[in-house]
Amino acid sequence: MTLTAKEQITVRRVTPTIGAEITGIDLTDTSPENITQINDLLLEHGVLFFHDSMLETEQHLDLARSFGELSIYPLEKIMLKPEDEPQYLTDIIDHEDDPIKQGNWHTDVTWIDEPPKLGFLQAVDVPASGGDTLWADLYKAYDALSPVMQNFLEGITVNHRMSENLLHRIGRAAGQEFVQKLLETFPTVQHPMVRTHPETGRKALFIGGEFMLSIEGMHDDESQWLIKWLKHHITNPNFHVRWSWTNGDFVIWDERCTNHKALNDHQPSYRHIRRCTVDGDKPFYLNN
Numbered sequence: 001m002t003l004t005a006k007e008q009i010t011v012r013r014v015t016p017t018i019g020a021e022i023t024g025i026d027l028t029d030t031s032p033e034n035i036t037q038i039n040d041l042l043l044e045h046g047v048l049f050f051h052d053s054m055l056e057t058e059q060h061l062d063l064a065r066s067f068g069e070l071s072i073y074p075l076e077k078i079m080l081k082p083e084d085e086p087q088y089l090t091d092i093i094d095h096e097d098d099p100i101k102q103g104n105w106h107t108d109v110t111w112i113d114e115p116p117k118l119g120f121l122q123a124v125d126v127p128a129s130g131g132d133t134l135w136a137d138l139y140k141a142y143d144a145l146s147p148v149m150q151n152f153l154e155g156i157t158v159n160h161r162m163s164e165n166l167l168h169r170i171g172r173a174a175g176q177e178f179v180q181k182l183l184e185t186f187p188t189v190q191h192p193m194v195r196t197h198p199e200t201g202r203k204a205l206f207i208g209g210e211f212m213l214s215i216e217g218m219h220d221d222e223s224q225w226l227i228k229w230l231k232h233h234i235t236n237p238n239f240h241v242r243w244s245w246t247n248g249d250f251v252i253w254d255e256r257c258t259n260h261k262a263l264n265d266h267q268p269s270y271r272h273i274r275r276c277t278v279d280g281d282k283p284f285y286l287n288n
């Protein structure tokens with residue numbers, strides 16, 4: 001009997017709720033049927049891991065483009081001249097003199113109205129050990145709360161903005177005038193604390209890490225306490241999947257119901273990972 005491509009697909013759950021290792025799917029196949037299949041798996045598992053999938057940069061972009069509009073990092077977008085070619089891919093390179101850039105739990109760019117919906121990472125050249133990436137399941141983080149806490153959080157709106165950390169780094173590189181321009185261009189945005197996933201309809205905590213500035217309507221001390229507690233809540237290892245990279249691994253994740261965090265235990269080893277994201281929609285909460 002000849003097996004079809006679909007019959008050869010295997011799905012191995014890495015944890016009971018988040019993360020699945022997939023074999024038998026060709027990531028260079030951007031047919032609607034294949035993309036629907038990947039999307040269905042993504043909605044079920046939140047993060048998908050593929051081995052032996054070293055994509056060329058164009059293949060990486062073609063795959064991502066099949067799920068939505070390729071994101072241009074907002075800081076680049078405002079500096080882009082009409083004649084410039086946008087950079088959709090970012091090479092994240094860690095080495096002895098240039099350590100890892102983002103080690104905190106976060107989902108990407110929540111300081112804009114419509115943050116990215118999916119992320120795509122290619123392991124180009126990774127160390128034999130170390131430099132793992134973790135993802136947190138924010139459906140599970142929500143489900144684990146008491147009904148009282150769920151009800152309380154469901155009414156809450158969070159102010160998100162570029163963090164002081166990020167602004168400080170930008171200020172050092174580009175000057176305070178540019179930082180002022182950024183703050184005017186990207187004012188504080190509001191997102192719900194509990195987000196209804198637009199495709200699954202499930203509720204997830206919407207945690208933006210250091211981009212969560214304050215809680216709308218709360219006194220500052222209440223607000224800072226709650227943000228701190230929420231950031232701590234998602235560090236529970238029962239919500240996590242951890243991936244140890246091998247060259248050629250490709251990972252796709254859903255930014256709308258997960259957080260991620262890069263470990264920094266591989267210094268001074270070299271690590272090269274290539275990433276892009278696709279644009280998402282405005283987060284919302286449906287009371288049902």
Ligand SMILES: [Fe+2]
Nearest residue numbers: 102107108260
């Ligand atoms: Fe990130």
